[in-house]
Amino acid sequence: MEQPAHRARRLAASLVLLGGATGCAGRNMFVHTHNFAGQLAGFWVGLWHGLIVPVSLVGSVFMDINIYEVHNKGFLYNVGFVLGMSTWIRAAALRIAAGQAHDRHTASATDPSHKAGA
Numbered sequence: 001m002e003q004p005a006h007r008a009r010r011l012a013a014s015l016v017l018l019g020g021a022t023g024c025a026g027r028n029m030f031v032h033t034h035n036f037a038g039q040l041a042g043f044w045v046g047l048w049h050g051l052i053v054p055v056s057l058v059g060s061v062f063m064d065i066n067i068y069e070v071h072n073k074g075f076l077y078n079v080g081f082v083l084g085m086s087t088w089i090r091a092a093a094l095r096i097a098a099g100q101a102h103d104r105h106t107a108s109a110t111d112p113s114h115k116a117g118a
Helices: 004-024 042-050 054-062 073-108
Strands: none
Touching: 042 054, 042 073, 054 073
């Protein structure tokens, strides 16, 4: 089990790195400006774009596809986008955790020093 002091240092380091990374982010100059069709992306479009991030990322390697719609309503689009992306992050975290639990179970089942019922 991780010690509280070590955990606090890890959290502080993560926050410093996160703060540094967000400091590098530029301002979206197109927020609240309409696209060529006269539309602004809102919450639901942001949610959809967040959900299809993996597909968009792969597609952006081969075609001119943007992952993030710059012509958006600001906060509402960002909330939807982050919620959509967090679905993938959560699914990946759960899959990793399930794999680790499976590995621990498999290791304990094949360990000759492990005794049933003990």
